[in-house]
Amino acid sequence: DTGVSQDPRHKITKRGQNVTFRCDPISEHNRLYWYRQTLGQGPEFLTYFQNEAQLEKSRLLSDRFSAERPKGSFSTLEIQRTEQGDSAMYLCASSFTSRIPNEQFFGPGTRLTVL
Amino acid sequence: AQKVTQAQTEISVVEKEDVTLDCVYETRDTTYYLFWYKQPPSGELVFLIRRNSFDEQNEISGRYSWNFQKSTSSFNFTITASQVVDSAVYFCALSVYGNNRLAFGKGNQVVVIP
Numbered sequence: 564d565t566g567v568s569q570d571p572r573h574k575i576t577k578r579g580q581n582v583t584f585r586c587d588p589i590s591e592h593n594r595l596y597w598y599r600q601t602l603g604q605g606p607e608f609l610t611y612f613q614n615e616a617q618l619e620k621s622r623l624l625s626d627r628f629s630a631e632r633p634k635g636s637f638s639t640l641e642i643q644r645t646e647q648g649d650s651a652m653y654l655c656a657s658s659f660t661s662r663i664p665n666e667q668f669f670g671p672g673t674r675l676t677v678l
Numbered sequence: 679a680q681k682v683t684q685a686q687t688e689i690s691v692v693e694k695e696d697v698t699l700d701c702v703y704e705t706r707d708t709t710y711y712l713f714w715y716k717q718p719p720s721g722e723l724v725f726l727i728r729r730n731s732f733d734e735q736n737e738i739s740g741r742y743s744w745n746f747q748k749s750t751s752s753f754n755f756t757i758t759a760s761q762v763v764d765s766a767v768y769f770c771a772l773s774v775y776g777n778n779r780l781a782f783g784k785g786n787q788v789v790v791i792p
Contacts, residue, residue: 594778605682605769605782606723619779652721663730664711664773667780669723 565589567670569655575676576645583641584673588657595638596667597630598654599623606654612638613660645677680705680772684783691760692791698756699786701770709775712746712753717785718766726768729753760790 568587576582588595594613598606609628610620614635624630627645632638642649652674656667681704691697703712714726727739729746736745741761745754757764767787771780 596778596780598780603784605771605784606780608779608781611778619777621779654723656723658778661778662776664728664775664778664780666713666725666728667778668725669715671720671722 567655567657567668569653569670569673571673572671573674573676575678577678578645578647580645581641581643582645582675583639584653584655584675585637585639586655586670587637588655589668590636591659592657592668593635593660594658595632596656596658597638597640598656600652600654600672601650609640642675645675647677650675650677680707680710680774680781682770682772682781682783684770684786686786687784688787688789690789690791693762694759696756696758697760697764697788697790698754699768699770699788701753701755701783703751703753703770703772705772705774707774711773711775713771713773713780714744714753714755715769715771715782716766717769723769727755757788760788762790762792764788765790 596611597609600606612632627643652672654672656669658665658667683702710731716724741758767785769785770783
Protein backbone atom coordinates (compact mmCIF):
# COMPACT_ATOMS: atom_id res chain seq x y z
CA ASP A 564 0.00 0.00 0.00
CA THR A 565 1.57 3.29 -1.05
CA GLY A 566 -0.87 5.70 0.58
CA VAL A 567 -0.57 7.65 3.82
CA SER A 568 -0.75 5.41 6.86
CA GLN A 569 -1.44 6.29 10.48
CA ASP A 570 -1.01 4.33 13.67
CA PRO A 571 -2.89 3.60 15.81
CA ARG A 572 -6.32 3.90 14.22
CA HIS A 573 -8.02 4.23 17.57
CA LYS A 574 -6.73 5.32 20.97
CA ILE A 575 -8.62 5.48 24.23
CA THR A 576 -6.86 7.12 27.13
CA LYS A 577 -7.59 8.61 30.51
CA ARG A 578 -7.41 12.31 31.13
CA GLY A 579 -3.91 13.37 32.07
CA GLN A 580 -2.11 10.65 30.14
CA ASN A 581 0.26 11.28 27.26
CA VAL A 582 -0.41 9.87 23.80
CA THR A 583 1.67 9.67 20.63
CA PHE A 584 0.47 9.11 17.09
CA ARG A 585 2.51 8.18 14.06
CA CYS A 586 2.08 9.11 10.41
CA ASP A 587 3.90 7.61 7.44
CA PRO A 588 3.45 9.81 4.36
CA ILE A 589 3.70 8.85 0.71
CA SER A 590 7.42 8.31 0.25
CA GLU A 591 7.99 10.86 -2.53
CA HIS A 592 6.19 13.66 -0.67
CA ASN A 593 8.24 16.38 1.04
CA ARG A 594 5.36 17.99 2.90
CA LEU A 595 3.46 16.49 5.79
CA TYR A 596 0.46 18.03 7.52
CA TRP A 597 -1.50 17.37 10.69
CA TYR A 598 -5.18 18.28 11.02
CA ARG A 599 -7.75 17.73 13.74
CA GLN A 600 -11.38 16.95 13.04
CA THR A 601 -14.13 16.99 15.65
CA LEU A 602 -17.58 15.52 15.15
CA GLY A 603 -19.65 17.40 12.59
CA GLN A 604 -16.82 19.76 11.64
CA GLY A 605 -14.30 20.01 8.86
CA PRO A 606 -10.63 19.31 9.50
CA GLU A 607 -8.68 22.11 11.16
CA PHE A 608 -5.04 22.70 10.35
CA LEU A 609 -2.55 22.06 13.16
CA THR A 610 0.94 22.12 11.65
CA TYR A 611 3.03 21.17 8.66
CA PHE A 612 6.56 20.09 7.81
CA GLN A 613 8.70 20.42 4.77
CA ASN A 614 11.16 17.58 5.05
CA GLU A 615 12.25 17.72 8.71
CA ALA A 616 11.53 21.41 9.22
CA GLN A 617 8.32 22.42 10.97
CA LEU A 618 7.32 25.50 8.99
CA GLU A 619 4.01 26.51 10.48
CA LYS A 620 1.98 25.89 13.60
CA SER A 621 -1.63 26.83 14.19
CA ARG A 622 -2.77 28.64 17.32
CA LEU A 623 -4.78 25.48 17.95
CA LEU A 624 -1.52 23.71 18.75
CA SER A 625 -1.18 24.42 22.46
CA ASP A 626 1.98 23.85 24.47
CA ARG A 627 0.77 20.35 25.27
CA PHE A 628 1.06 19.37 21.61
CA SER A 629 4.35 18.64 19.90
CA ALA A 630 5.08 17.28 16.47
CA GLU A 631 8.30 15.99 14.98
CA ARG A 632 9.55 14.68 11.69
CA PRO A 633 13.12 13.74 12.61
CA LYS A 634 14.41 12.35 9.34
CA GLY A 635 11.99 13.95 6.96
CA SER A 636 10.04 10.72 6.59
CA PHE A 637 7.50 9.67 9.22
CA SER A 638 6.10 12.11 11.76
CA THR A 639 4.84 11.83 15.33
CA LEU A 640 2.28 13.96 17.11
CA GLU A 641 2.39 13.85 20.90
CA ILE A 642 -0.25 15.22 23.23
CA GLN A 643 0.79 15.60 26.85
CA ARG A 644 -1.61 15.67 29.80
CA THR A 645 -4.61 14.91 27.59
CA GLU A 646 -7.92 16.66 28.25
CA GLN A 647 -11.41 15.60 27.25
CA GLY A 648 -11.45 18.42 24.71
CA ASP A 649 -8.63 16.69 22.87
CA SER A 650 -11.02 13.93 21.79
CA ALA A 651 -11.08 14.11 18.00
CA MET A 652 -9.89 12.48 14.81
CA TYR A 653 -6.28 13.39 14.05
CA LEU A 654 -5.59 13.36 10.34
CA CYS A 655 -2.25 13.30 8.58
CA ALA A 656 -1.76 14.30 4.96
CA SER A 657 1.18 14.61 2.60
CA SER A 658 1.91 16.38 -0.66
CA PHE A 659 4.65 17.44 -3.03
CA THR A 660 6.38 20.74 -2.38
CA SER A 661 5.11 23.59 -4.48
CA ARG A 662 4.23 27.28 -4.20
CA ILE A 663 0.94 26.27 -5.79
CA PRO A 664 -1.17 24.33 -3.27
CA ASN A 665 -1.23 20.76 -4.43
CA GLU A 666 -3.76 18.15 -3.58
CA GLN A 667 -3.08 16.67 -0.20
CA PHE A 668 -3.38 12.92 0.27
CA PHE A 669 -4.93 12.01 3.59
CA GLY A 670 -4.46 9.01 5.82
CA PRO A 671 -7.29 7.16 7.57
CA GLY A 672 -6.83 9.13 10.78
CA THR A 673 -6.33 8.28 14.45
CA ARG A 674 -9.47 8.59 16.55
CA LEU A 675 -8.62 9.72 20.08
CA THR A 676 -11.07 9.34 22.94
CA VAL A 677 -10.12 10.89 26.27
CA LEU A 678 -12.14 9.58 29.20
CA ALA B 679 -7.65 34.73 7.12
CA GLN B 680 -9.46 32.26 4.95
CA LYS B 681 -13.00 31.08 5.61
CA VAL B 682 -15.25 28.56 3.91
CA THR B 683 -18.98 28.28 4.51
CA GLN B 684 -21.10 25.30 3.59
CA ALA B 685 -24.58 26.16 4.75
CA GLN B 686 -26.37 22.92 4.03
CA THR B 687 -25.76 20.21 6.57
CA GLU B 688 -27.51 17.08 5.32
CA ILE B 689 -28.93 16.51 1.87
CA SER B 690 -30.96 13.44 0.96
CA VAL B 691 -31.63 12.48 -2.64
CA VAL B 692 -33.07 9.49 -4.37
CA GLU B 693 -30.68 7.54 -6.53
CA LYS B 694 -30.20 8.99 -10.03
CA GLU B 695 -31.19 12.48 -8.95
CA ASP B 696 -28.67 15.31 -9.23
CA VAL B 697 -27.35 16.96 -6.08
CA THR B 698 -25.67 20.37 -5.86
CA LEU B 699 -23.53 21.41 -2.92
CA ASP B 700 -23.02 25.09 -2.16
CA CYS B 701 -19.72 26.60 -1.03
CA VAL B 702 -19.00 30.25 -0.26
CA TYR B 703 -15.49 31.38 0.54
CA GLU B 704 -13.74 34.44 1.94
CA THR B 705 -10.16 35.51 1.35
CA ARG B 706 -8.26 38.74 0.80
CA ASP B 707 -5.69 37.03 -1.37
CA THR B 708 -6.02 37.43 -5.11
CA THR B 709 -4.41 34.09 -5.91
CA TYR B 710 -6.10 31.17 -4.26
CA TYR B 711 -7.17 27.61 -4.87
CA LEU B 712 -10.42 25.85 -4.17
CA PHE B 713 -10.87 22.16 -3.56
CA TRP B 714 -13.57 19.60 -3.03
CA TYR B 715 -12.87 16.53 -0.93
CA LYS B 716 -15.07 13.52 -0.22
CA GLN B 717 -15.09 11.71 3.14
CA PRO B 718 -16.88 8.35 2.89
CA PRO B 719 -17.95 6.44 6.01
CA SER B 720 -14.49 4.85 6.17
CA GLY B 721 -13.19 8.29 7.15
CA GLU B 722 -10.37 8.85 4.66
CA LEU B 723 -10.59 12.17 2.81
CA VAL B 724 -10.39 11.77 -0.94
CA PHE B 725 -9.40 14.61 -3.27
CA LEU B 726 -11.94 15.31 -6.02
CA ILE B 727 -11.14 18.59 -7.77
CA ARG B 728 -8.99 21.74 -7.57
CA ARG B 729 -9.60 25.09 -9.19
CA ASN B 730 -7.44 28.24 -9.18
CA SER B 731 -8.74 31.77 -8.86
CA PHE B 732 -7.72 32.75 -12.39
CA ASP B 733 -9.73 30.09 -14.09
CA GLU B 734 -13.47 30.53 -13.87
CA GLN B 735 -14.19 28.07 -16.62
CA ASN B 736 -16.66 25.54 -15.38
CA GLU B 737 -15.97 21.94 -16.20
CA ILE B 738 -17.40 18.50 -16.09
CA SER B 739 -15.46 15.42 -15.08
CA GLY B 740 -17.50 12.27 -15.34
CA ARG B 741 -20.51 12.70 -13.07
CA TYR B 742 -18.91 15.67 -11.26
CA SER B 743 -19.18 19.29 -12.35
CA TRP B 744 -18.47 22.59 -10.67
CA ASN B 745 -19.55 26.17 -10.99
CA PHE B 746 -16.95 28.74 -9.91
CA GLN B 747 -18.13 32.37 -9.70
CA LYS B 748 -15.68 34.91 -8.33
CA SER B 749 -18.31 37.64 -8.34
CA THR B 750 -20.27 35.82 -5.64
CA SER B 751 -17.28 33.97 -4.08
CA SER B 752 -18.97 30.67 -4.71
CA PHE B 753 -17.63 27.29 -5.77
CA ASN B 754 -20.57 24.94 -6.10
CA PHE B 755 -20.26 21.24 -6.85
CA THR B 756 -22.78 18.97 -8.58
CA ILE B 757 -23.04 15.22 -8.70
CA THR B 758 -25.12 14.09 -11.65
CA ALA B 759 -27.19 10.90 -11.56
CA SER B 760 -26.27 10.16 -7.96
CA GLN B 761 -25.42 6.65 -6.85
CA VAL B 762 -25.50 5.02 -3.43
CA VAL B 763 -21.68 5.04 -3.39
CA ASP B 764 -21.82 8.84 -3.47
CA SER B 765 -23.14 8.83 0.09
CA ALA B 766 -20.46 10.68 2.05
CA VAL B 767 -19.54 14.01 3.58
CA TYR B 768 -18.26 16.51 1.02
CA PHE B 769 -15.89 19.28 2.06
CA CYS B 770 -15.06 22.46 0.25
CA ALA B 771 -11.61 23.83 1.08
CA LEU B 772 -9.51 26.89 0.30
CA SER B 773 -5.78 27.52 0.14
CA VAL B 774 -3.82 30.56 -0.95
CA TYR B 775 -0.70 30.84 -3.06
CA GLY B 776 2.46 30.18 -1.07
CA ASN B 777 0.61 28.62 1.84
CA ASN B 778 -0.41 24.99 1.65
CA ARG B 779 -2.71 24.88 4.66
CA LEU B 780 -6.27 24.01 3.74
CA ALA B 781 -9.21 25.83 5.34
CA PHE B 782 -12.21 23.50 5.26
CA GLY B 783 -15.92 24.16 5.52
CA LYS B 784 -18.10 22.15 7.87
CA GLY B 785 -19.07 19.72 5.14
CA ASN B 786 -22.27 18.53 3.49
CA GLN B 787 -23.59 15.09 4.43
CA VAL B 788 -25.03 13.55 1.26
CA VAL B 789 -27.34 10.57 1.63
CA VAL B 790 -28.34 8.77 -1.56
CA ILE B 791 -31.41 6.64 -1.07
CA PRO B 792 -31.68 3.59 -3.32
